[in-house]
Amino acid sequence: MRTRTLGRSGFEVSEIGLGCWQLGNDFGALTEQQSTEILNASTEAGIQFLDTADVYGGGLSEERLGKWLKHAAQRPLIATKVGRDGNLYPDGYTREKVKANIAGSAKRLGVEALDLVQLHCVPENVLYDGDLLSWMEDFQQEGLIRAFGASVEMIDQALFCLKHPKLTSLQILFNVFRQDACESLLPAADAADVGIIVRLPLASGLLSGKMRKDQQFEAGDHRHYNRDGAAFHVGETFNGLPFETGVALAEQLQDELDTSLTLQQVALRWILDQPQVSTIIAGASRAEQVRANAAVSDLPALGEEQHVFLRDFYYTQVREHIRGGI
Numbered sequence: 001m002r003t004r005t006l007g008r009s010g011f012e013v014s015e016i017g018l019g020c021w022q023l024g025n026d027f028g029a030l031t032e033q034q035s036t037e038i039l040n041a042s043t044e045a046g047i048q049f050l051d052t053a054d055v056y057g058g059g060l061s062e063e064r065l066g067k068w069l070k071h072a073a074q075r076p077l078i079a080t081k082v083g084r085d086g087n088l089y090p091d092g093y094t095r096e097k098v099k100a101n102i103a104g105s106a107k108r109l110g111v112e113a114l115d116l117v118q119l120h121c122v123p124e125n126v127l128y129d130g131d132l133l134s135w136m137e138d139f140q141q142e143g144l145i146r147a148f149g150a151s152v153e154m155i156d157q158a159l160f161c162l163k164h165p166k167l168t169s170l171q172i173l174f175n176v177f178r179q180d181a182c183e184s185l186l187p188a189a190d191a192a193d194v195g196i197i198v199r200l201p202l203a204s205g206l207l208s209g210k211m212r213k214d215q216q217f218e219a220g221d222h223r224h225y226n227r228d229g230a231a232f233h234v235g236e237t238f239n240g241l242p243f244e245t246g247v248a249l250a251e252q253l254q255d256e257l258d259t260s261l262t263l264q265q266v267a268l269r270w271i272l273d274q275p276q277v278s279t280i281i282a283g284a285s286r287a288e289q290v291r292a293n294a295a296v297s298d299l300p301a302l303g304e305e306q307h308v309f310l311r312d313f314y315y316t317q318v319r320e321h322i323r324g325g326i
C-alpha cells in the first residue's frame with residue numbers, strides 16, 4: 001500500500017482508506033463480527049486512514065471503531081465529522097454544542113484528541129457564515145482535535161473552504177461518474193496545500209459493476225430510502241444518478257472499456273492517477289471488498305488513451321444525468 005501526505009497536516013495516509021458509514025448499518029445491517037472482520041481486513045491490507053461520522057448509525061460506527069481500536073494491531077488515523085446531528089442541523093449551530101458533539105465523538109472513539117474532524121455537509125449559509133471554521137481552529141488550538149477539514153457537496157463550497165489558512169483537508173464527491181473537480185478544484189487544493197479525501201469512489205457501488213436494474217436494497221439502506229433524495233441531498237446516493245440510469249451507464253462503460261481490469265479497479269485507479277488526491281475512502285460491507293479495494297494501490301496507472309476515453313465518456317454520457325448540482 002502506497003501512502004501520500006494529507007495536505008498541510010503532514011499526516012501520512014494510505015492511498016486507499018476505509019469509509020465506515022457501512023459500520024453504522026446504513027448499507028444494510030452488519031453483525032459485530034462482520035464489522036470487526038472489515039476493520040481487521042483494513043489493517044492487514046495496509047489501510048491507515050478511516051473515515052466515520054458522529055451520525056453514522058446514530059454513533060454506532062464510532063462506537064464499533066472505538067471498541068475495535070482497543071485491540072487493534074495498529075492504530076490508524078481516524079477522521080470523523082460533525083454538523084449533521086439533529087441538535088445542530090440545520091440551524092442550531094453554537095460553539096458550545098459543536099464542541100460537545102466533538103467531545104462525544106472522542107468518547108465513542110476512546111481517544112483524547114481526534115485526529116481529524118471534518119464539517120459534515122453543513123448548510124451552505126452556515127458554512128459561508130464562517131463561524132464554524134473559526135471554531136474548528138479554536139478547537140485545534142485547545143488540543144481537542146489535531147486537524148480539521150470539511151466535507152462538502154459542491155465545488156464552490158470546496159473552493160470557499162480552501163481560503164481558510166488552517167484547513168487540512170477537503171472531502172469531496174469524485175469518481176469516474178463525477179469528474180469536474182479535475183478542472184479547477186484539484187489544482188487549487190494542491191496550490192493551497194489542502195489534502196483531498198475522495199468519497200463515493202464507486203458511486204455507492206454502481207462502479208463496482210455488479211449492480212442490476214432490478215436490484216433491491218434493505219429498508220435501512222440509504223440506497224433504498226434516499227434513492228431519489230428523500231432523506232438527504234440527492235447528489236449523494238448513487239452520486240446523484242437515477243439508479244436505472246446509473247446501472248445502464250456502468251454496464252455501457254464496462255462493455256466499451258478496453259482493459260483487462262475490472263470496473264472497480266479502473267474506477268479506483270482513475271482516482272489515484274490524479275496526483276492531487278490524498279486518499280480514497282472506499283466504503284465496504286464485506287472484508288473481501290476491503291482487500292480488493294486496497295489492492296488497487298499496487299496497480300500501475302491507467303494509460304493516456306484510457307484517461308481520454310473515461311473523460312469523454314463522462315462528459316458525453318454521464319454528466320447531464322447528475323441531479324442536485326456539481
Ligand SMILES: NC(=O)c1ccc[n+]([C@@H]2O[C@H](COP(=O)([O-])OP(=O)(O)OC[C@H]3O[C@@H](n4cnc5c(N)ncnc54)[C@H](OP(=O)(O)O)[C@@H]3O)[C@@H](O)[C@H]2O)c1
Pocket residue numbers: 018019020021022027051052081120121151152171198199200201202203204205206208210236264281282283284285286288289290292293
Ligand atoms: N457527506 C459525507 O461526508 C459523506 C457522504 C457519503 C459517504 N461518505 C464517506 O465516504 C465513504 C465512501 O462512500 P460510500 O461508501 O457511500 O460509497 P462507495 O465507496 O462509492 O461505495 C461503497 C459500496 O460499494 C460496494 N463495494 C465497495 N467495494 C467493492 C468491491 N471491491 N467490489 C464490489 N462492490 C464493492 C459496496 O456495496 P454493497 O454494500 O452493496 O456490497 C459498498 O457498500 C463512506 O463510507 C463514508 O465514510 C461521506
